[in-house]
Amino acid sequence: MSLDLPTIWAGLLAFAVLAYVVLDGFDLGVGMLFALETAPEDRDVMVNSIAPVWDGNETWLVLGGGGMLAAFPLAYSIIMPAFYPAIIAMLLALVFRGVAFEFRFRATTPGGRRGWDWAFLVGSLVATICQGLVLGGLLQGVRVVGRAYAGGWWDWLTPFSLLCAVGLVLGYGLLGATWLVWRTEGVLQARCRRHAQWLGWAMLAAILVVSLWTPLLNPNFAARWFAWPGIALTSPVPILVAISGWGLWHGLRHGHQLTPFLWALAWFALGFAGLGISLWPLIVPPGITIYAAASPPESQGFVLVGALVLIPLQLVYTAIAYWIFRGKVRAGAGYH
Amino acid sequence: MAPDLTALLLARIQFAFTVGFHIVLPALSIGLASYLVVLEALWLARGGHVWLDLYRYWLKVFSVGFAMGVVSGLVLSYEFGTNWGVFADRAGPVVGPLMGYEVMTAFFLEAGFLGVMLFGMGRVPAWLHMLSTMLVGCGTLLSAFWILAANSWMQTPQGYRIAPDGRFLPVDWWAVIFNPSFPYRFTHMVLASYLSVAFLVGAVGAWHLLRRSAHPASRLMFSMALWMAAIVAPLQILAGDQHGLNTRQHQPAKIAALEGDFTTEPGTPLLLFGLPDMQEGRTRYAVAIPHLGALILTHSWNGTVQGLDEFPPADRPYAPVMFWSFRLMVGLGVLMAGLGLSSLWLRWRGTLYQARWLQWAMVAMAPSGFVAILAGWVTTEMGRQPWTVYGLLRTADSASPIAAPGVAASLIGFALVYAIVFGAGLLYLLRLVARPPAIGEPGPPAGVPVRSAGITPAPAVAAQIPAAEQPNTIKGREP
Numbered sequence: 001m002s003l004d005l006p007t008i009w010a011g012l013l014a015f016a017v018l019a020y021v022v023l024d025g026f027d028l029g030v031g032m033l034f035a036l037e038t039a040p041e042d043r044d045v046m047v048n049s050i051a052p053v054w055d056g057n058e059t060w061l062v063l064g065g066g067g068m069l070a071a072f073p074l075a076y077s078i079i080m081p082a083f084y085p086a087i088i089a090m091l092l093a094l095v096f097r098g099v100a101f102e103f104r105f106r107a108t109t110p111g112g113r114r115g116w117d118w119a120f121l122v123g124s125l126v127a128t129i130c131q132g133l134v135l136g137g138l139l140q141g142v143r144v145v146g147r148a149y150a151g152g153w154w155d156w157l158t159p160f161s162l163l164c165a166v167g168l169v170l171g172y173g174l175l176g177a178t179w180l181v182w183r184t185e186g187v188l189q190a191r192c193r194r195h196a197q198w199l200g201w202a203m204l205a206a207i208l209v210v211s212l213w214t215p216l217l218n219p220n221f222a223a224r225w226f227a228w229p230g231i232a233l234t235s236p237v238p239i240l241v242a243i244s245g246w247g248l249w250h251g252l253r254h255g256h257q258l259t260p261f262l263w264a265l266a267w268f269a270l271g272f273a274g275l276g277i278s279l280w281p282l283i284v285p286p287g288i289t290i291y292a293a294a295s296p297p298e299s300q301g302f303v304l305v306g307a308l309v310l311i312p313l314q315l316v317y318t319a320i321a322y323w324i325f326r327g328k329v330r331a332g333a334g335y336h
Numbered sequence: 337m338a339p340d341l342t343a344l345l346l347a348r349i350q351f352a353f354t355v356g357f358h359i360v361l362p363a364l365s366i367g368l369a370s371y372l373v374v375l376e377a378l379w380l381a382r383g384g385h386v387w388l389d390l391y392r393y394w395l396k397v398f399s400v401g402f403a404m405g406v407v408s409g410l411v412l413s414y415e416f417g418t419n420w421g422v423f424a425d426r427a428g429p430v431v432g433p434l435m436g437y438e439v440m441t442a443f444f445l446e447a448g449f450l451g452v453m454l455f456g457m458g459r460v461p462a463w464l465h466m467l468s469t470m471l472v473g474c475g476t477l478l479s480a481f482w483i484l485a486a487n488s489w490m491q492t493p494q495g496y497r498i499a500p501d502g503r504f505l506p507v508d509w510w511a512v513i514f515n516p517s518f519p520y521r522f523t524h525m526v527l528a529s530y531l532s533v534a535f536l537v538g539a540v541g542a543w544h545l546l547r548r549s550a551h552p553a554s555r556l557m558f559s560m561a562l563w564m565a566a567i568v569a570p571l572q573i574l575a576g577d578q579h580g581l582n583t584r585q586h587q588p589a590k591i592a593a594l595e596g597d598f599t600t601e602p603g604t605p606l607l608l609f610g611l612p613d614m615q616e617g618r619t620r621y622a623v624a625i626p627h628l629g630a631l632i633l634t635h636s637w638n639g640t641v642q643g644l645d646e647f648p649p650a651d652r653p654y655a656p657v658m659f660w661s662f663r664l665m666v667g668l669g670v671l672m673a674g675l676g677l678s679s680l681w682l683r684w685r686g687t688l689y690q691a692r693w694l695q696w697a698m699v700a701m702a703p704s705g706f707v708a709i710l711a712g713w714v715t716t717e718m719g720r721q722p723w724t725v726y727g728l729l730r731t732a733d734s735a736s737p738i739a740a741p742g743v744a745a746s747l748i749g750f751a752l753v754y755a756i757v758f759g760a761g762l763l764y765l766l767r768l769v770a771r772p773p774a775i776g777e778p779g780p781p782a783g784v785p786v787r788s789a790g791i792t793p794a795p796a797v798a799a800q801i802p803a804a805e806q807p808n809t810i811k812g813r814e815p
Contacts, residue, residue: 052451055403055406055447055450056447056448058406058410059439059443059444059447061410062409062410062413062439062443063436063439063440063443065413065414065417066413066432066435066436066438066439067436067439069413069416069417069424069428069431069432069435069436070428070429070432070433070435070436071432071436073424073425073427073428073429073432073503074425074428076416076417076421076424076425076428076432077417077421077422077423077424077425077428077736078421079417080414080416080417080418080421080424080736081417081418081421081736081737081738084418084736084738084742084746085742085745085746087414087417087418088418088746088749088750089749091410091411091414092749092750092753094407094410095407095408095410095411095753095754095757096753096757098403098406098407098410099403099404099407099757099760099761101403102399102400102403103760103761103764106400106764147425147501148421148422148425148736148737149421149736149737150737153739153742295428295429295432295433296429296499296505296506298429298505298506298507298509299428299429299430299432299433299505299506302433302506302509303432303433303436303437303440306436306437306440306441307436307440310440310441310444311440313444314440314444314448317444317447317448
């Protein structure tokens with residue numbers, strides 16, 4: 001059997017997207033929690049807890065875009081125009097949010113600081129909503145004629161995609177809140193624990209609704225989930241979701257520092273696995289598979305050689321960065 | 337589907353706008369990163385606080401420019417799909433892997449070591465800090481390598497075959513990367529980045545000399561920048577000449593358009609002034625020097641340069657803009673070389689720091705390198721038109737099926753957001769350089785967060801060490 005490059009690349013790309021979602025997910029969640037935490041010193045602690053790592057986190061998004069162009073150019077050339085307004089809004093929001101990191105510490109007036117705080121909050125929120133809309137829109141399917149998107153501008157804007165957007169806002173919020181439970185202490189930590197509890201219940205509800213709705217979108221998804229042999233793979237997923245939910249609730253109630261964040265990550269990983277089970281081997285539902293969208297073996301192979309060396313290297317950098325910045329972030333620690 | 341001409345034009349404007357904002361920032365990063373490597377190496381080799389003060393002074397500028405470069409670059413990596421979907425589909429198998437390598441080699445390297453570079457001094461061993469600065473510098477050059485390989489392939493494609501469905505498939509990666517125009521474009525762009533930063537640094541030095549700054553770093557900036565100008569500007573003119581010869585060989589229509597030559601004749605003249613008129617097919621009000629065009633472009637007195645009349649009207653790039661953007665670039669390049677050579681004369685006379693006119697001239701030239709880069713970029717990219725992959729895929733056939741109102745709305749969004757974001761960034765950069773360098777220049781404020789997945793312990797460690805115990809920033813290397 002020869003190497004199945006499209007499968008390998010689908011795995012790599014899925015890994016990059018998952019890495020992005022969990023890493024930038026808590027970043028964006030912390031940004032959105034600015035809506036609930038308004039005290040300047042708390043906001044400084046929140047930003048300082050993610051500042052050392054956010055840029056590296058976002059690099060995974062660049063890899064997702066670049067990797068898709070390299071390995072599945074057809075999917076890239078259909079998805080981007082299909083979700084045009086959402087993608088553009090996401091990029092603009094990320095621009096705002098990215099420089100707000102830098103500029104909120106440079107602003108010389110309190111008004112300027114508040115302005116960049118606002119940019120940080122709104123940028124994080126808009127970017128998250130857009131990502132949720134794209135996810136939902138992709139699941140419900142994209143109209144393609146020939147090799148191009150053939151739908152309208154707002155095809156992706158449906159109750160289902162809006163639900164996904166709300167779910168992602170809640171999910172990233174939960175990641176952000178549990179991250180802050182891990183990385184902060186005192187009153188801020190206690191409040192984040194409470195945020196995490198209601199966000200956890202809300203996200204569980206969102207997971208349930210999205211999970212029940214998804215099979216209705218496409219009969220193939222339903223067959224995958226409820227018929228043999230797919231069910232062998234799918235039946236453990238709800239059980240694991242329940243276990244993770246219990247772990248999250250238990251950790252939050254019993255003063256655990258790190259476990260709530262890990263259980264929230266487990267929810268995301270399970271949700272992502274669920275998506276993978278539904279979609280495989282589609283990359284642009286309902287019609288385009290990873291094999292149809294793949295660039296030729298000469299292209300996929302060429303990048304794969306580099307990816308196998310360089311992506312593990314990047315993981316090492318990332319791990320070292322998180323290890324170095326471990327520990328609680330304290331108020332005022334950053335400012336002299 | 338029939339190309340929507342308004343949407344196509346708007347998509348082109350949008351790409352030009354976002355690339356135009358972006359390209360200045362990598363140029364700043366490339367030039368400054370290398371300058372910082374030199375400063376740190378000199379500091380380690382010679383000691384003394386001046387090098388370190390200068391290093392820290394420019395490090396702050398680098399950090400702000402870098403952050404803006406990251407976010408504006410993120411936009412571009414998705415714009416190929418949003419606005420140029422057909423291009424992405426057809427050319428993706430060739431161009432995509434080059435951009436994938438850019439992310440994996442350059443961006444990850446930069447993200448990994450930027451933190452040490454910004455905050456690690458005094459907390460990691462000197463050699464490790466030097467290494468980090470060098471790796472970030474390498475990252476900026478690698479990024480230029482891959483992205484210019486992709487761009488050059490679009491200008492002078494080779495090493496591909498065309499599949500029955502119209503896609504470009506790679507055949508020989510070595511040929512794809514080292515396509516005919518790549519070595520010239522890469523050299524030209526890297527030298528341009530170095531020159532741009534040299535003139536920025538020189539202007540800041542000159543400004544503080546004019547304001548009677550006592551710190552020796554002001555003199556040092558001024559002097560180093562003029563050495564660069566004296567050496568690199570003439571080299572750049574040579575590189576530009578060679579790039580031009582290469583372009584004449586592979587993209588003759590581009591040369592004809594930027595020279596405003598509509599007719600083909602031996603002993604082609606050089607037009608100093610004129611208004612190219614695409615409708616009439618001639619350059620009005622031309623002021624010409626006979627034979628000089630042939631001499632420059634063919635290096636022979638009676639050489640023939642193809643005019644635009646040799647190309648069907650549908651294949652002609654738009655000369656009226658290119659004619660002037662090219663002259664703006666060349667004019668600035670000649671001015672830079674002139675200032676560099678003047679400085680050699682003044683240096684020899686021993687009056688380099690006394691000549692006020694030179695200081696004012698340097699201040700006036702502060703943005704000259706960046707303006708020249710933009711002018712050159714406009715020239716070469718408009719000169720690629722009407723193709724995205726030269727001679728093979730038309731721009732009109734490359735766009736996504738997005739109608740004009742959608743493209744217009746996103747263009748307005750980009751214009752608004754970039755005006756706010758880059759306006760604030762520019763203001764902040766000007767504030768940084770308006771202040772003269774200080775003895776014991778502080779680094780980026782300790783604990784103000786790193787904007788990168790750096791592997792530096794700086795903020796975390798700094799938070800744990802009481803202020804009194806923190807290492808004195810300029811101790812250590814002082815004699």
